[in-house]
Amino acid sequence: MDKNIACIKGGRIILENEVLQDKVIVFNDKIIDILDIRVYEESDIAKKIYKVIDARGKYVSPGFIDVHIHGAGGKDTMDGGISDLRTISEALAENGVTAFLPTTMTMEREKIYKALDAVRSARSESFSGAKILGVHLEGPFISRKRKGAHDENHIVKPDFQFIENYIDIIKIITIAPEEDPGFRFIKEAASRGIVLSMGHTNSDYETAMEAVRNGISSATHMFNAMPALHHRAPGAAGAVLYSDLSFELIADTLHVHPALFQILLNAKGRGKMILITDAMRACGMRNGCWDLGGREVTVDNDSARIADGTLAGSILTLNRAVFNMLKHTDLEIHEAVALASINPARLINMDGTKGSIEKGKDADLIIFDERLEVDLSISEGRIIFEK
Numbered sequence: 001m002d003k004n005i006a007c008i009k010g011g012r013i014i015l016e017n018e019v020l021q022d023k024v025i026v027f028n029d030k031i032i033d034i035l036d037i038r039v040y041e042e043s044d045i046a047k048k049i050y051k052v053i054d055a056r057g058k059y060v061s062p063g064f065i066d067v068h069i070h071g072a073g074g075k076d077t078m079d080g081g082i083s084d085l086r087t088i089s090e091a092l093a094e095n096g097v098t099a100f101l102p103t104t105m106t107m108e109r110e111k112i113y114k115a116l117d118a119v120r121s122a123r124s125e126s127f128s129g130a131k132i133l134g135v136h137l138e139g140p141f142i143s144r145k146r147k148g149a150h151d152e153n154h155i156v157k158p159d160f161q162f163i164e165n166y167i168d169i170i171k172i173i174t175i176a177p178e179e180d181p182g183f184r185f186i187k188e189a190a191s192r193g194i195v196l197s198m199g200h201t202n203s204d205y206e207t208a209m210e211a212v213r214n215g216i217s218s219a220t221h222m223f224n225a226m227p228a229l230h231h232r233a234p235g236a237a238g239a240v241l242y243s244d245l246s247f248e249l250i251a252d253t254l255h256v257h258p259a260l261f262q263i264l265l266n267a268k269g270r271g272k273m274i275l276i277t278d279a280m281r282a283c284g285m286r287n288g289c290w291d292l293g294g295r296e297v298t299v300d301n302d303s304a305r306i307a308d309g310t311l312a313g314s315i316l317t318l319n320r321a322v323f324n325m326l327k328h329t330d331l332e333i334h335e336a337v338a339l340a341s342i343n344p345a346r347l348i349n350m351d352g353t354k355g356s357i358e359k360g361k362d363a364d365l366i367i368f369d370e371r372l373e374v375d376l377s378i379s380e381g382r383i384i385f386e387k
Ligand SMILES: [Zn+2]
Pocket: 138, 148, 200, 221, 225
């Protein structure tokens, strides 16, 4: 018996372009093979398996990747501790998330650095939950006019020196391009391999398109914290629709009307949409008063809002977001799953190892039912959640 080799059988396996039955996924920390059940039973490898997982007819899917998530399980990235990140990581595993980018808020520079230091340390630790792939820096380089729940006292002009010591862990930066004269910051950061995501922006269409030509490659929570699409002023939303930008979507049906889910797919195709939660610490917790980036946030059954009613992140889970896409669009299961697995992996250039069930890739596997209720989550071959 090889202590490391396990397999999943009896499931409907969601690949990038199809769903397979009567196959067995053999894995250690990587996916070793996907074999026909008969071939598997007669193979040498079957004798080496130490653990057989029976999916009992449920779906076996690539683990979800959340590239915009502030907190969960009562903790927030900005709390700044490794133990806070561990709590978030374990809470996310319950929703089928096997990898994520802890996301910062606009706060004092020292607090942002503390959070970034914690992420850097946490990356070298082995958590019992979802894996940290890096960080999404949301703010402080945003627009005062579209600050959402961010504290405007800490908004600053884009400054590469601000982030220079952290380019090893920063995967995405949300930035208002109109705040970056000559797109100097955007060009510099893009040349270092960081994904520049246009968001919390008041940019007009022309500036947004110019920014796209200068290194912007994604948009943060499409339609939220940007001017509404107007036929005489298409703004940043118009630039997303016109260009080949990727874009994040909070598919809780509250941040964006569900009719737009299909409209966006029709306009942009399936390859550019990235489901995110933008979840805050109350995700998975009770209703009541919580904190997000130093602001008091009231949480009810559906939403999280600051005192003036502005939405402040969400309490959405990523499995629910995929379910909502299935419910409100014509997508098939493997297509909806791709929006939360291979698409985010591609955005951050990690699709060589993550984002789909493929021989040689990391064994990030989850099992869920028709309602997207998660039974089991596996990250790099380790069980991180079991119902
Ligand atoms: Zn935001």
